[in-house]
Amino acid sequence: MRLFENYAASCRPKSKKDFNVDQLANLLQSLQMDEVATKAYNSLFFSMADMQIEKFMGKWYTVVDSKEVHKEDCSIFYFDMVLQTPYTATFTSKQYGVINNDVVTNEGYGSMVGPEPGAVLITTGSERDQCPFFPVRIGGLSDEGEYQYMILSTPLKYPTMVLTRDLTLFETKWKREVYDFVEKNGFMSPMAALNTRLHFTDVDVCRKVNKLYENGNV
Incomplete structure (x- = not known):
């Protein structure tokens, strides 16, 4: 399927051997078969509706993460639109997290190449994220019409962020x-990362260690 071809093309070339990247490469190779690709697509995006990308922008707190991959604590993302047409979009991604009491920053980008599920890709800019993420679930709408939470993952269902x-x-x-969704659908402890589980953030601790939590602007 074209969606998985676009995804594979968005991965950075690896500079050293990485088991998870090798697993992903093998999976993407198998997805060249339509039947396998359709099954994988349905497994990932069965709960997704078409994306309204403008409701995706702004400030987001990371409340669930794959800590074996992402060493940052208490991360905050900012997504800002650069260019938008009715069916495409480009936006920036900035992540602020804490490692050993120091604030670290990752700068990436995102794109949308159609309204259908799986068409939004987010590259965090972190050296540990070889490939982009895509939303597999979005939930809630605020009074301002913005999404209230989203689950981001990869074809391996690992790593995953909420x-x-x-x-x-x-x-x-x-x-x-969110807990019920990731537990039921194979994101909590995925086959690609046995003996690991998603980490739910202690937000009270994060309010103390990351001053950006209460800061509206960076």
């Missing part, structure tokens, strides 16, 4: 829904 607009609302309204 981002939210509102930390308090996520804890009280969305956390159980």
Whole structure:
């Protein structure tokens, strides 16, 4: 399927051997068969509707992450639109996280090449993210019409991140829904990373260690 071809083309060439990247390469190779690709597509995007990319922009808190890959704690993402047409878009991605009490920054980009599920790709800019992420679930709409949480992952269902607009609302309204989704659908402890589980962030700790949590502008 064209979607997986676009995804494979968006991965950076690896500079050294990486087991997860090799797994992904093997999977993408198998996805050249239509039947396998269709099954994989349905497994990843069965709960996704067409994306409205403008509702995707702004500030997001990372509340769930694959810590074996992402060493940053308490990460915050900012997505800002650069160019948009009715069916395509380009936007910037900036991530601020904390490692050993130091703030680290990753700068990447995102793109949309159609309204259908899987058409949005996000490259974080982190050296540990060889390939981009795509949304596999989005939830909630605020009074302003913005998405309230989203689950980002890859064809391997690893690594996976969950981002939210509102930390308090996520804890009280969305956390159980997200937990049930990742547990039921193979994201919590994926086959690609046995003996690992997604890490749910302690937001009270993050409010103390990352001053950007309460800062509206960076």
